Amino acid sequence: MIRQFINACLLLILMCQTAIAQPADINSRLNVSIHMRDSGYTMGDYINMHVEISTKNKLSIDPESLPLIGRINPWLDLQDLQVKSEKGKTTLDFTWQIFATVEIAQSLKTPQIQLKNLANPQQLITIPAQRFYYSPVLPYPIGEVKRHDNIPPPAFDVHTPLMLMGICLILATILSLLLLWLKDLLPWLPYQPGPMTALARQLKACGNDHLQHDQLQIIHHALNSTAKQSLYPSTLDKLFKVAPYLEKERDAIHAFFKASWHSIYENTSETPAITVAQTLAWVNRSAIAERLYRKHAEVAHKKLHR
Incomplete structure (x- = not known):
């Protein structure tokens, strides 16, 4: 008798623990009603679904549990979602839109939605999927339907990017060379060459071994331009005052x-011929000295006016 009483007590305790451990139905205190037309839809139509959730307890839907506006699946989009809360009732207005088409009428479903309650995080609010009938746009063909193969993806245009890259590379090279030229950093192409630099370029293009009469006049003109006056044997020293960088070439000049001078103006036959190589040697040195002097003078001028 005592053993039966103990067994009955243990069984009662076990049943109480099971009842306490088992969670209550999450929707037992919620009344979810859905209003939606279930037929008459075709491609591009909107589906308006009105959901009402009635409860006596506090209900606050978690915004993060709401579906996002946009593509839901390949044939269905969520265009709009409005949520309104009143006393004891929360309404949700879904606006779906269909984009695909079918050949024959089919029965489709909206997605099932589960919402969270901020007032009770363990409680889930389930909006079941709603069935609707979807009609085709065109009538179903009676004859045989010949289906075409899928259109292959368009080939990637390789030539246009390569051509644009080549054009950009050429433009960048030209602009870089132009910048170097403006900064006078190209030794073979000086920017605004001086008289001696221009003279050196002319003599390098000379094809004979000895200087001719017109070439001698060109050299005299370059020396006059450097001195900024006409030079004579008696005034030649003024050249080195105006252009001190030619001081090292005084003897050669x-x-x-x-x-x-004797060859041009006195026409004496005893004057030896002047070779191009000998003249080009001191002209090249003078051109380098002229270029360095002008570059340093330009830098000093910029520093002075800052």
Whole structure:
């Protein structure tokens, strides 16, 4: 008798624990009603679904549990969602839109939605999927239907990007060379060359071994341009005052000026011929000195006016 009483007590305790551990139905205190037309839809139509959730307890839907506006699946989009809360009732207005088409009428379903309650995080609010009938746009063909193969994806255009890259590379090279030229950083193409630099380029293009009469005049013109006045044997030293960078070539310039002066103006047959190589040697050195001097003078001028 005592053993039966103990067994009955243990059974009662076990039943109480089971009842306490088992959660209550999450929708037992919620009344979810859905209003939606279930037929008459075709491609591009909107589906308006009105959901009412009635409860006596506090209900606050978690915004993060609501479906996002946009593509839901390949044939259904959620265009709009409005949520309104009143005393004891929360309404949700879904606006779906269909984009695909079918050949024959079919029965489709909206997606099932589960919402969370912020007032009771363990409680889930389930909006069941709603069935509706979807009609085709065109009548079903009676004859045989010949289906075409899928259109292959368009080929990637390789030539246009390569051509644009080549054009950009050429433009970048041209602009870089132009910038280097404006900064006078190209040794073979000086920017605004001085008289001696221009003279050196002319003599390098000379094809004969000895200087001719017109070439001697060109050299004299370059020396006059450097001195900014007409030079004579008696005034040649003024050249080195105006262009001090030619001081190292004083002897070579004096020797050339004396020989060329006799050859041009006195026409003496005893004057030896002046070689191009000998003249080009001191002209090249003078051109380098002129270029360096002008570059340093330009830098000093910029620093002075800052």
